[in-house]
Amino acid sequence: xxxxxxxxxxxxxxxxxxxxxxxxxxxxxxxxxxxxxxxxxxxxxxxxxxxxxxxxxxxxxxxxxxxxxxxxxxxxxxxxxxxxxxxxxxxxxxxxxxxxxxxxxxxxxxxxxxxxxxxxxxxxxxxxxxxxxxxxxxxxxxxxxxxxxxxxxxxxxxxxxxxxxxxxxxxxxxxxxxxxxxxxxxxxxxxxxxxxxxxxxxxxxxxxxxxxxxxxxxxxxxxxxxxxxxxxxxxxxxxxxxxxxxxxxxxxxxxxxxxxxxxxxxxxxxxxxxxxxxxxxxxxxxxxxxxxxxxxxxxxxxxxxxxxxxxxxxxxxxxxxxxxxxxxxxxxxxxxxxxxxxxxxxxxxxxxxxxxxxxxxxxxxxxxxxxxxxxxxxxxxxxxxxxxxxxxxxxxxxxxxxxxxxxxxxxxxxxxxxxxxxxxxxxxxxxxxxxxxxxxxxxxxxxxxxxxxxxxxxxxxxxxxxxxxxxxxxxxxxxxxxxxxxxxxxxxxxxxxxxxxxxxxxxxxxxxxxxxxxxxxxxxxxxxx
Amino acid sequence: xxxxxxxxxxxxxxxxxxxxxxxxxxxxxxxxxxxxxxxxxxxxxxxxxxxxxxxxxxxxxxxxxxxxxxxxxxxxxxxxxxxxxxxxxxxxxxxxxxxxxxxxxxxxxxxxxxxxxxxxxxxxxxxxxxxxxxxxxxxxxxxxxxxxxxxxxxxxxxxxxxxxxxxxxxxxxxxxxxxxxxxxxxxxxxxxxxxxxxxxxxxxxxxxxxxxxxxxxxxxxxxxxxxxxxxxxxxxxxxxxxxxxxxxxxxxxxxxxxxxxxxxxxxxxxxxxxxxxxxxxxxxxxxxxxxxxxxxxxxxxxxxx
Numbered sequence: 137x138x139x140x141x142x143x144x145x146x147x148x149x150x151x152x153x154x155x156x157x158x159x160x161x162x163x164x165x166x167x168x169x170x171x172x173x174x175x176x177x178x179x180x181x182x183x184x185x186x187x188x189x190x191x192x193x194x195x196x197x198x199x200x201x202x203x204x205x206x207x208x209x210x211x212x213x214x215x216x217x218x219x220x221x222x223x224x225x226x227x228x229x230x231x232x233x234x235x236x237x238x239x240x241x242x243x244x245x246x247x248x249x250x251x252x253x254x255x256x257x258x259x260x261x262x263x264x265x266x267x268x269x270x271x272x273x274x275x276x277x278x279x280x281x282x283x284x285x286x287x288x289x290x291x292x293x294x295x296x297x298x299x300x301x302x303x304x305x306x307x308x309x310x311x312x313x314x315x316x317x318x319x320x321x322x323x324x325x326x327x328x329x330x331x332x333x334x335x336x337x338x339x340x341x342x343x344x345x346x347x348x349x350x351x352x353x354x355x356x357x358x359x360x361x362x363x364x365x366x367x368x369x370x371x372x373x374x375x376x377x378x379x380x381x382x383x384x385x386x387x388x389x390x391x392x393x394x395x396x397x398x399x400x401x402x403x404x405x406x407x408x409x410x411x412x413x414x415x416x417x418x419x420x421x422x423x424x425x426x427x428x429x430x431x432x433x434x435x436x437x438x439x440x441x442x443x444x445x446x447x448x449x450x451x452x453x454x455x456x457x458x459x460x461x462x463x464x465x466x467x468x469x470x471x472x473x474x475x476x477x478x479x480x481x482x483x484x485x486x487x488x489x490x491x492x493x494x495x496x497x498x499x500x501x502x503x504x505x506x507x508x509x510x511x512x513x514x515x516x517x518x519x520x521x522x523x524x525x526x527x528x529x530x531x532x533x534x535x536x537x538x539x540x541x542x543x544x545x546x547x548x549x550x551x552x553x554x555x556x557x558x559x560x561x562x563x564x565x566x567x568x569x570x571x572x573x574x575x576x577x578x579x580x581x582x583x584x585x586x587x588x589x590x591x592x593x594x595x596x597x598x599x600x601x602x603x604x605x606x607x608x609x610x611x612x613x614x615x616x617x618x619x620x621x622x623x624x625x626x627x628x629x630x631x632x633x634x635x636x637x638x639x640x641x642x643x644x645x646x647x648x649x650x651x652x653x654x655x656x657x658x659x660x661x662x663x664x665x
Numbered sequence: 666x667x668x669x670x671x672x673x674x675x676x677x678x679x680x681x682x683x684x685x686x687x688x689x690x691x692x693x694x695x696x697x698x699x700x701x702x703x704x705x706x707x708x709x710x711x712x713x714x715x716x717x718x719x720x721x722x723x724x725x726x727x728x729x730x731x732x733x734x735x736x737x738x739x740x741x742x743x744x745x746x747x748x749x750x751x752x753x754x755x756x757x758x759x760x761x762x763x764x765x766x767x768x769x770x771x772x773x774x775x776x777x778x779x780x781x782x783x784x785x786x787x788x789x790x791x792x793x794x795x796x797x798x799x800x801x802x803x804x805x806x807x808x809x810x811x812x813x814x815x816x817x818x819x820x821x822x823x824x825x826x827x828x829x830x831x832x833x834x835x836x837x838x839x840x841x842x843x844x845x846x847x848x849x850x851x852x853x854x855x856x857x858x859x860x861x862x863x864x865x866x867x868x869x870x871x872x873x874x875x876x877x878x879x880x881x882x883x884x885x886x887x888x889x890x891x892x893x894x895x896x897x898x899x900x901x902x903x904x905x906x907x908x909x910x911x912x913x914x915x916x917x918x919x920x921x922x923x924x925x926x927x928x929x930x931x932x933x934x935x936x937x938x939x940x941x942x943x944x945x946x947x948x949x950x951x952x953x954x955x956x957x958x959x960x961x962x963x964x965x966x967x968x969x970x
Contacts, residue, residue, distance in 0.1 A: 147771045179747035186702075261717040263700075266707050279709035331748040352749070352757040354831055354920035377830060379918045387816060387828040388918075541697025541933050548705070558703065578705045 166372040167657040169639065171396040171650075172379035172388070176353045180334040182316040183255045186263045188560075188648070193356060193376060194316045196652050197341040201229050201248070201298070201313040206643050208469075208564040210310040214243060214320070214342075215298075224305030224598065229313075231296040235365045237322065238346045245292035247320035253277075253285045254326070255317055264317040267562075270309060272301040305598035307605075311563045344369045344653035354378055358652075370641075370656040386634075395636040395657075401457050401513065404632050412634040415458045416644040417469040419561035420629040421569065422459075424506070424521070426622055427551040429583045431502050436621060437493035442554075443479045443617075443624035444486035445528040446521060451627050454516055458630035464613050465569060467628040469646035471602075472566045472609035478617040478625065483528040490529055498531040507536045507552035509543040514556055517626065547581045555581065558629075561647055566609050567597050573616055573623065584622035589615045669969040670954065677950045684946040685735065685939065689728055692930070692938050699744040699933040718744060731939065740943070741936035745929075751940035755922060758909070759944065761831065762921035766907030768837060769845030773902070776849040778895070781856025785891070786883050788861060796853065803850025812843040812916040829918040840917040844910055848902055852895055859891040866890075892963060900956035904948040908941070 177190040182198060185191055203213035212218075215229040235243040252271070255262050256278045269275045272289030276282045289301030302309065312318060322340055329338045336347045344366065345358035358374040377393075379385045382400035389397040399407055407413050426433040426442070433439055448461035460468055463478025487497070495501045506522065508514040518535050525531045533554070538546060547555060559579075562568050570593050571577060575585030589612055596608040617625060635642055640656040700706060700714055715721045719730055734741055740751035780796040787793050819839060820828035826839050863869065864887060872882045909923025922941060929937040960967045 144771065144774055147767055147774065176746065178745050181748060184747045258713045259717070261710075261714040263702075263706055263710060263714070265710055265713075275709075278713070334748055351920070352746075352754070354918075377918065378920070379829065380924075381915045381918070383813075384829045384916055384918055387820070388830070391820065391824075391828055393827070393830065539697070540931065541701050542695075543697075544701035544703070544705075545697040548701070562704075578707055 167370060167659070168373045168375060169371050169396075169652060169655055169657060170375045170377065170394050172385045172394055173356075173376045174380055174382075174398075176378050177356070180339065180347070180350075182319045183251065183260055183262050183264075183321065185316060191316050192650055193347075193358075194319075195649060196343060196345050196358060196374065197339075197347060198316065198319045198343045200315070200319045201231075202310045204314050204564070204645075204647075204649070206645060208645060208647060210314050213314075215313075218310070224307070224600070225302045227300040227302070227309060228293075229298040229300070231298065232365060233296055235342060236363045237340045237342050238361050238363050239340045240363060241322075241340075242295075243320060243342055244295040245298040246295070247322060248298050248318075249290050249292045250323045251319065251321035252290045253288060254321060256288060257285065262317070264315075267312060267315055267317050270302050270304075270306045270312065272303045274303075307598060307600050308563065308565045308567055311565050315563060345371075345374060348373075366653070369653045371652060374652055389634055389636075395639050396642065397634050399632040399634060401455060401632075404456050404458075407632075407634065410634065412637060414631075414633045414635055414644055416631045416633070417460065417467070417646050418629045418631045418648060419467050419469055419564060419646045420558060421462065421465060421467050421625060422517075422556075422558045422627050422629065423465070423623045423625045425551075425555050425557060425582045426624075427553050427555070427581070427583055428622060429551075430553045432493070432495060432504070433553055435493045436619075437489045438495065439621040439624075440479060441486040441489035441493065441529060442525065443621055444482045444489070446524050446624065446626070447481045448626060449481070450520060450524075451517065454520055455513065455627075457632055459627040460630065462625040462627050464617055465573075465623070465625050466566045466609060466613060467561070467569065467646075470561070470564055470566055470569070472606050472613075474610055474613065477610065477613045479621070486528060487530075490531075498529055501531060504531065504533045504553050505536050506533050506554040506556075507538065507543070507546065508556035509540045510537045518556070521626075551581050551583065557581070564647055567593070570596070570609060570612055570616075580622075582622035584620065586615055586620055589620075666958075666969060670958075673950075673954050673957075677947070680950060681943060681946055685732070685943060686728075688939055688942045689731060692933070692935055693724065695930075695933070697933055699935065701933075718742070731936075735943075740940040743934055743937050745932045745934040745937065751936045754925070754937060755940055755944060758920060758922040758925070761919060762909035762923060763907045765837060765840055765844065765913075765919060765921060766903075766905075766909065768841040769848070770903055770906050772841060772845035773848035773852055773906075774899075776846070777852025778856055780849070780853040782860065782883075782888065784853065784857040785860025785864070786879075788857075793857075797857070800850040800853040800857075803846050804854070806847075807912075808843050808847060808910065809912045809916060811846060812839070812913060815839045815843055816916075829916070831919055836917075840913050840919055843916070844906065844913045848906070851898075851902075855895055855898065856891065859894050860887055863887045863891045889963065893960070896956055896959055896963065900952035901949060904945065904952045908945045908948060 173189045173192065175189050177193050178187055179185050179190055180194060182194045185194055199213045201213060201215040202210040205211045214231055214235050216232045218227055218229045220227055231245055237243060252268055254260055256265050256268060256274050258278060258280050265278045273282060273287045277285060277288050291299050293299050325338060325340055326333050332338060336350050339347050344361060344364050346361040347356065348359045349357040355378065356376040360369050360372055379388065382398065385394060385397045386400060386403055388394045426439050428434055448463065451461055452459045463480060464474055466473045506518055508518050515537065522533050522535060525533050546552065559569060559572060573580050574590045574593050592608045592612040596605050599605040599608060616623065631644065631648055633644065638658050640658060641654045643651065700711055719727055731741065743749050743751055743754055746754060780800060784793040784796045816828045816839065819825045826835050830836055869882060869887060872886055909921035911923050911927045913919065914921045914924045925937055925941045929941060961969055
């Protein structure tokens with residue numbers, strides 16, 4: 137009995153030992169902004185970061201040659217201006233002379249040259265190295281076909297001039313340089329600290345904020361960077377809490393611990409009339425793809441029939457998140473978005489097409505399986521589509537769901553007849569969405585290829601005249617969603633947020649980028665912590 | 666005694682080796698790899714990454730490299746958290762889990778033993794029925810429901826504790842109860858049935874015949890014997906609690922290690938899967954060793970050989 141009591145005491149002691157420290161990282165007089173990240177950032181090394189959580193933090197610590205304005209157009213940032221050669225292949229970026237790293241050192245074109253070569257170095261094993269594949273010899277160096285980094289088309293002509301040679305014209309290149317993977321890096325620090333250079337004690341950045349604290353799996357604290365070349369941010373401190381569970385984040389918002397939160401779908405109806413509620417479009421498309429190598433989807437009439445048999449207007453009623461039904465592929469909020477394109481809901485025509493393909497009322501069809509990765513939203517949509525195909529075409533489709541990574545392997549090795557996927561914009565240009573379905577794209581799982589489509593996309597990428605470019609994308613979208621139909625777009629996602637009324641200047645854009653340098657907290661209000 | 670401990674620790678080596686090998690084989694058998702993405706990587710880039718982590722080498726070589734690292738205490742790099750090793754990830758999160766788990770264990774033992782003893786001593790009374798009602802409820806209610814309930818009542822309604830986060834001592838209370846109440850219920854039921862069993866043994870009748878008061882019989886004799894099954898389950902229970910709980914860590918945003926038992930697998934972060942599995946296995950081995958030592962303290966009939 138005594139022993140039991142002693143051990144109880146011992147466990148109690150361990151439990152009371154090492155309480156979380158009472159340090160809350162905030163001082164009351166400071167202007168603080170607090171929001172959640174949905175996961176621990178996998179890395180703050182912008183050459184390696186590919187996920188939106190890491191990028192969300194990095195974007196507030198760093199800037200690149202160019203940066204987006206509110207309408208997602210690239211504007212000068214570290215590059216004060218740039219010139220383009222007549223053939224569109226040589227970009228010369230002229231850097232601002234007044235940009236400094238947070239340790240006081242000047243930012244030079246050499247930092248860019250080093251960063252880009254590091255990004256492309258196969259030893260870095262960067263997933264986003266291909267962002268610079270438009271640069272001369274970048275792909276060859278990254279894939280080991282050439283070993284000499286100096287052959288890559290990026291060179292610091294002197295401290296403030298960076299010359300970039302592209303392998304062909306790419307009108308969207310100033311959009312590419314807004315992207316985190318292209319931001320400058322410090323050779324001296326990376327060589328000195330190795331993998332640890334992103335820890336708060338070592339990390340040197342140049343944006344409006346700098347990293348003060350990173351308690352892994354829990355909290356990142358950013359403070360205003362005194363060396364920032366632009367205006368000092370209005371916020372003194374930004375706290376990112378790692379809160380993965382959406383409902384927990386919502387509870388923290390309601391109890392005053394967070395200033396901005398994404399609403400879980402289930403809570404959207406309840407908050408629709410809330411004064412803090414904000415809804416905005418989101419550059420993310422959701423589609424079903426057909427595997428053209430598998431019957432019956434080798435027949436275009438079948439694909440068209442399946443696409444026309446879906447009433448997409450029902451989807452927002454099911455998901456309730458303000459989704460935008462879509463028959464075309466370039467999302468709302470992006471250049472060349474055209475809702476007129478695509479196959480509209482038409483059950484009679486769908487039945488006729490199916491009959492013309494030789495499957496009257498679905499007779500003679502092989503068993504059809506619709507595959508998706510396990511997720512409640514995916515299931516709701518799949519069940520809806522399954523019911524629509526049954527009702528409008530008389531076709532019975534089986535559902536098959538798999539865990540995410542298993543699903544991805546399945547797509548790669550033995551693509552199901554019908555499969556679900558989504559795509560979020562890396563940069564707000566239609567090239568990013570339309571390139572996906574070219575015959576050379578690694579992300580095109582449909583086994584569909586169309587030389588005319590490929591040519592339209594390639595021409596549009598280097599077309600400087602907006603009206604011609606628009607015509608090219610319209611034509612390509614018609615091939616994709618009307619005549620060939622390797623995919624059926626279903627909807628574009630929306631963002632559903634709550635933003636505290638104490639916060640001013642938080643722009644909500646279609647890429648869900650969060651730039652905090654212009655954000656203000658109204659004074660006099662106390663932060664609960 | 667020392668010899669016994671030493672031998673048991675030596676035995677831990679083949680046990681851990683077996684766990685490591687089985688886990689290593691099984692996780693590589695699961696379809697899908699760590700670098701499969703919605704946005705598929707160009708094959709050349711995937712090749713660069715796989716070369717970096719030796720994933721391009723034959724399976725046996727990968728296994729050999731892993732064991733070699735393990736012997737040096739190096740659990741390898743995380744594939745998901747770039748620039749951090751699995752040792753780093755565990756060092757950051759295990760202390761949090763231990764702290765939360767220890768408090769949960771404390772709650773489980775105190776509540777469980779008290780309720781179980783009372784129920785066992787006063788079987789079939791209203792007191793027994795009430796406490797067994799709560800014990801059954803405690804086992805049946807999943808911890809995510811319990812967690813949400815605790816947040817609703819103690820955070821939303823009465824504003825006594827923060828709903829989540831890991832800021833100060835108050836943050837620990839709700840997750841510790843959400844984690845500890847189910848084991849408390851389990852311990853209560855176990856204690857009760859164990860006491861009831863002991864109460865009908867011959868030595869109790871003898872004690873009664875000698876005229877000993879019921880309280881003395883209960884505390885001096887019955888409890889000593891009835892406690893053994895509780896001690897037995899305590900080992901694995903302690904190991905489970907201190908390595909963290911996925912659900913509780915998610916609901917309360919606790920920066921513990923438990924979530925990796927799930928997320929490392931969904932991410933196919935092979936070294937992290939191995940790391941958390943081995944830490945768990947090691948803790949189970951150690952906890953069971955402690956339990957065996959404890960037996961000799963409470964029951965002199967048990968000898969260590």
